Amino acid sequence: MTDSNKIVYIDWYTLISFMTDAFVGCGVPREEAEICADVLAEADRRGIDSHGCNRFKPIYIDRFDNGTLLPRTDIEILRETPTTLVMDAHDGMGMVASYRMMEKLIEKAKAFGMAGGAIRNSTHYGIAGYWSNMAAKEGLIGLTGTNAR
Structure with missing residues (x-):
């Protein structure tokens, strides 16, 4: 070797x-x-x-x-209801956008029983299980998916 x-x-x-x-x-x-x-x-x-x-x-x-990924993740909330959230990550870090999304959705699910969200213009977010595990640690069920690469 x-x-x-x-x-x-x-x-x-x-x-x-x-x-x-x-x-x-x-x-x-x-x-x-x-x-x-x-x-x-x-x-x-x-x-x-x-x-x-x-x-x-x-x-x-x-x-x-x-230049296809920005180091600063400027998250913009496009739409929000008590149980839903749509964000734009503006080509920032997908893992950061996903973390912020899960924080908000966990809060909403605890208050209303369930929640759902979507992130536009996101990037690679790592393993899907990380985000579901955030919900599981709070006694919730989390489903996640992405089309970002």
Whole structure:
């Protein structure tokens, strides 16, 4: 095995810290960078390699560089009712938009029994299970899907 093919093992804290710092270095606000790093690391923890840290450079860093992904996620609420929410993420971080959406929908579901939402102009949001798990931690059922790549 050549040095370039050597497998390197690091702990979760180091991986999350590295990705967080790299996201911040690209202009992502720290709190949002921490969300993104956690979503990617959670995919790896669950063995979903297709959506973990191996997506870090080609999906995030390269897209920042070519302008198809914006490091700042400016969320605009387009429509809202007591049980629904439609947001526009304006090509910002899909993981950040999804996190903010789930926070709001969990609140609405607790108050009214159920809630639903949609995000326009979003981007890759990591593993779908992360968002359903946010609901499950609050004693709720969460269904999620995306058409973003």
